[in-house]
Amino acid sequence: MTDEHLRTSFYDLHLRQGAKMVHFAGYEMPVQYPLGVMKEHLHTRQKAGLFDVSHMGQLVLRGKSYEQVAAELETLIPMDVINLKEGRQRYGFLTNENGGIRDDIMFANRGDHIFLVVNAACVEADLAYLRKNISPEINVKHLKNRSLLALQGPMAERVLAEHYPAICDMTFMDVETIPLAGSECWVSRSGYTGEDGFEISVPETVAVDLANTLVMHDNVELIGLGARDSLRLEAGLCLYGHDIDVHTSPIEAGLSWAIQHRRKDHGGFPGADRILRDLANGQSQKRVGLQPVGKAPMREGSELFQTEGSLEKIGMITSGGFGPTVGAPVSMGYVSSEFAQPGTTIFGEVRGKRLPVKTAELPFTGPNFKR
Numbered sequence: 001m002t003d004e005h006l007r008t009s010f011y012d013l014h015l016r017q018g019a020k021m022v023h024f025a026g027y028e029m030p031v032q033y034p035l036g037v038m039k040e041h042l043h044t045r046q047k048a049g050l051f052d053v054s055h056m057g058q059l060v061l062r063g064k065s066y067e068q069v070a071a072e073l074e075t076l077i078p079m080d081v082i083n084l085k086e087g088r089q090r091y092g093f094l095t096n097e098n099g100g101i102r103d104d105i106m107f108a109n110r111g112d113h114i115f116l117v118v119n120a121a122c123v124e125a126d127l128a129y130l131r132k133n134i135s136p137e138i139n140v141k142h143l144k145n146r147s148l149l150a151l152q153g154p155m156a157e158r159v160l161a162e163h164y165p166a167i168c169d170m171t172f173m174d175v176e177t178i179p180l181a182g183s184e185c186w187v188s189r190s191g192y193t194g195e196d197g198f199e200i201s202v203p204e205t206v207a208v209d210l211a212n213t214l215v216m217h218d219n220v221e222l223i224g225l226g227a228r229d230s231l232r233l234e235a236g237l238c239l240y241g242h243d244i245d246v247h248t249s250p251i252e253a254g255l256s257w258a259i260q261h262r263r264k265d266h267g268g269f270p271g272a273d274r275i276l277r278d279l280a281n282g283q284s285q286k287r288v289g290l291q292p293v294g295k296a297p298m299r300e301g302s303e304l305f306q307t308e309g310s311l312e313k314i315g316m317i318t319s320g321g322f323g324p325t326v327g328a329p330v331s332m333g334y335v336s337s338e339f340a341q342p343g344t345t346i347f348g349e350v351r352g353k354r355l356p357v358k359t360a361e362l363p364f365t366g367p368n369f370k371r
Helices: 009-017 039-046 066-074 118-134 156-161 165-169 203-215 225-234 259-266 272-281
Strands: 018-023 027-032 048-052 057-062 089-095 100-111 115-118 139-142 144-152 176-182 183-188 197-201 220-222 286-291 302-304 313-323 328-336 345-350 353-360
Touching: 009 139, 009 203, 027 039, 027 225, 039 048, 039 220, 039 225, 048 156, 048 203, 048 353, 057 066, 066 100, 066 115, 100 118, 115 118, 118 139, 144 156, 144 203, 156 165, 156 197, 183 203, 197 203, 203 220, 225 313, 225 328, 313 345
Parallel strands: 048 220
Antiparallel strands: 018 027, 048 144, 057 115, 057 139, 089 100, 100 115, 144 197, 176 183, 183 197, 286 328, 286 353, 302 313, 302 345, 313 328, 345 353
């Protein structure tokens, strides 16, 4: 990583609001505000939190028709793109020839094009990969003139309805073009916290105006990367580069639900041999929730063992910390399939000591999406 880091449109706003800034995925991003990670987390669960997620990549794939672009994208991802209805969005992932995950993405049918949101650290690689592997007549455009905000929490609908009442008619994974801050915003009812909420792609020219308007609401607080991480961990959601990567099969990651039946039947995407084999025969390891028995959090990189004295490693923690909603430490990671049954006691190594941890079902907190 170079010393030069990018800044989102909200950089000055973050500083005015007292944010502690850190380097993240090539950007200078707020890790927390004066409220603190714990209170930011709980505020999002109880009211509404506003997140700057403008570091994420926003891409548009446009060709002669939606059907043409969808058919091309299906050669690179194991999702049903062709039958996705207009105004709807899906979670998916780009796979490699070994059945690993290049990146996890959100993609939407916008009528005459597909809108993709990709991870910040993968933007350039994803662009190059898409341009190399789909037809030249399909334009792959990286939108650099739009920012991205996420408004998450049980009061998110009420806050946005004050600006656009019909937003109440949207359900989970709907996508619409909506006038906010006097401009055309692309709004999806989605997010990565386990809460109801919205992601808002907004032109940079009005992005700060919209953020200022939203954060002035009594129920809205700005939320940093620290609480964003603890929220998605409680919700059992993967962080790319940590819980999933180019070596991880989506089946061992517990993401088979994202592969529609039509794609399970016929393959036709990179790594289909491994992925369909894992679906049919099971896999040697599984992603599981992990609840440390004591008060000490077990963090990423902690090795897992069957017993306190075992020499052979049976797994690894990929994400871990304190879960403010749960009121206890929570982790997730991979264990050999024979130890994946919820309630199984195994041991994690923390600073040279073996401490008990129980496998648990994910998520730790139930999803509150509006279906």
